[in-house]
Amino acid sequence: MDVTTIPVPLGPRSYEVCIAPAGAADMAQKIAAALGKSTGVAVLVDSRLHQLSPRAQPLVEALAERLPRVRRLDLPVGESCKTLAAIESTCDWLAENGYDRGAALVGIGGGATSDHVGFAAAIYLRGIAYATCPTTLLAMVDASVGGKTGVDIAAGKNLVGAFHQPRAVMADPAFLDSLPPREFAAGMAEVVKAGLISDASLLDTLEAQAGAAMPAAVLARVIEAAVRVKVDVVVADERESGRRAVLNFGHTVGHAIEAASGFQLLHGEAVSLGMIAALALGTARGVTEPGLLARMTALLARLGLPVDLKDRLVADVLDRMEVDKKRVSDAVRFVLVPRPGQAIIEGIALDELKRQLLAASFNLPSRI
Ligand SMILES: NC(=O)c1ccc[n+]([C@@H]2O[C@H](COP(=O)([O-])OP(=O)(O)OC[C@H]3O[C@@H](n4cnc5c(N)ncnc54)[C@H](O)[C@@H]3O)[C@@H](O)[C@H]2O)c1
Structure with a gap:
């Protein structure tokens, strides 16, 4: 299948959405190129994805081979990661693990994961880089593209958030094989x-x-x-x-x-x-x-x-x-x-x- 690259021209915040990259190594390579030099990379994964998709762990490993100081953090499943408490917990974990302003995040999961990762990246140390690997159809066609990030509060869904564009979006439709x-x-x-x-x-x-x-x-x-x-x-x-x-x-x-x-x-x-x-x-x-x-x-x-x-x-x-x-x-x-x-x-x-x-x-x- 051909790899398709769609540019998102937003001046200094420009990036590319890559559709159907050729497997984990290709995705990791492209993410490494898009993130450029970083001091460390935290890979944030929907915690259920490891059981659900055989593609999640090879992707984490491929990222670890190509990016500096990769550590994995499992996020609460689906929408439950979209709380301010979950964001605080991620930021605490990033600080405890020594991620500084030169660090970057990579999200692997559905739209809830990309919203969490994008928002955490928007506010941790007043903003660090991130990339996403959407694993649901909704996240591929909608949530991961456009830079709207955010979480839910008691008053409603998505009421707290930020605009923060990713550095790259890697959408591999093969992930959808396991989607209900x-x-x-x-x-x-x-x-x-x-x-x-x-x-x-x-x-x-x-x-x-x-x-x-x-x-x-x-x-x-x-x-x-x-x-x-x-x-x-x-x-x-x-x-x-x-x-x-x-x-x-x-x-x-x-x-x-x-x-x-x-x-x-x-x-x-x-x-x-x-x-x-x-x-x-x-x-x-x-x-x-x-x-x-x-x-x-x-x-x-x-x-x-x-x-x-x-x-x-x-x-x-x-x-x-x-x-x-x-x-x-x-x-x-x-x-x-x-x-x-x-x-x-x-x-x-x-x-x-x-x-x-x-x-x-x-x-x-x-x-x-
Ligand atoms: N920021 C935006 O512009 C934007 C746009 C649209 C939607 N959203 C947000 O996206 C969220 C919904 O996204 P979603 O539908 O991807 O939900 P989700 O992230 O909650 O994922 C849905 C379920 O699918 C599972 N899953 C993920 N990938 C899988 C795979 N490959 N195989 C099997 N199971 C898998 C997850 O564990 C979860 O249980 C909402 O929070 C919504 O507000 C944001």
């Missing part, structure tokens, strides 16, 4: 989002593949296309002051549904429902072209994602949108998709938004 189907499908929700907001041909590819096992070369191309969408948006608006908000398509309602489910739904599953809601709203407002809602409902369902909004848009969910970070005063900056590959942002008053979402969800074809 439900996690894989959740990552696909972000791929569909990328297609909807910016790359109509990506949707065609998914429609041609969905339901069957995706050949490795097609999967690598799908990941590449989704990463390109994210990179284009990030490069246009690194700090989310404007255009980057289109990446929130499906997320305003999705986050609310995710929180209301007590996080029983995976992020991507909630985003699937959030995209259905956004397409239904767009259709009701005359913005979204006829037929797109039904087409995407069919695609998301074939990818194994939830599409049934029935009983989801209850008052509790709609109220949760009020604490969503995308709310600016009383108008919500809501992302709508007029046609595949195009996204627009409309300011919609919160009351009007709630009313229209409810009405739109009741008018869904046979309420889906």
Whole structure:
């Protein structure tokens, strides 16, 4: 399989996303080159990955062969590493092990790991370098690219964080062999989002593949296309002051549904429902072209994602949108998709938004 390199041109913070590197040695070599001279490297790994993936330990060993003073720290599994306490514990461990300002971090794991590692790197000694090796589909196409890092607090998910770009992202789709189907499908929700907001041909590819096992070369191309969408948006608006908000398509309602489910739904599953809601709203407002809602409902369902909004848009969910970070005063900056590959942002008053979402969800074809 060809190695693909996608540049992320951000001036002094530029880096590359490498897709389908040729195994652990190649990944380690590329990371060593991207990090340059460092005084020591801490490799932070999702602690369950060693049991789950036979690829994790060889990667740690390959890094140890090519980078100075490598030590491994296992992080709490998945989302549980995204706490301020876990960040403090990582920073304590780094200090105890003598990592100084010339040190660097390498993260191996899903989006939770890359958020933890990126945030720890952003604040330890006021900022050190880091690289990530995303091991879930969601992390490859979304979380590891773009430099948004952060952790959860009691008031909500991702409310404490920093912008801190990595020096390199190494996405080896072979890691996905061990990913449970439900996690894989959740990552696909972000791929569909990328297609909807910016790359109509990506949707065609998914429609041609969905339901069957995706050949490795097609999967690598799908990941590449989704990463390109994210990179284009990030490069246009690194700090989310404007255009980057289109990446929130499906997320305003999705986050609310995710929180209301007590996080029983995976992020991507909630985003699937959030995209259905956004397409239904767009259709009701005359913005979204006829037929797109039904087409995407069919695609998301074939990818194994939830599409049934029935009983989801209850008052509790709609109220949760009020604490969503995308709310600016009383108008919500809501992302709508007029046609595949195009996204627009409309300011919609919160009351009007709630009313229209409810009405739109009741008018869904046979309420889906
Ligand atoms: N910073 C951003 O821009 C951004 C964007 C999107 C999502 N996120 C964050 O990403 C997180 C979700 O990421 P995620 O879905 O990758 O979740 P995750 O990191 O929690 O991983 C999900 C599960 O998969 C397991 N896992 C990881 N790699 C595996 C592999 N190769 N094989 C088998 N199991 C594996 C993990 O142990 C975990 O249990 C959320 O915290 C979300 O807020 C951040």
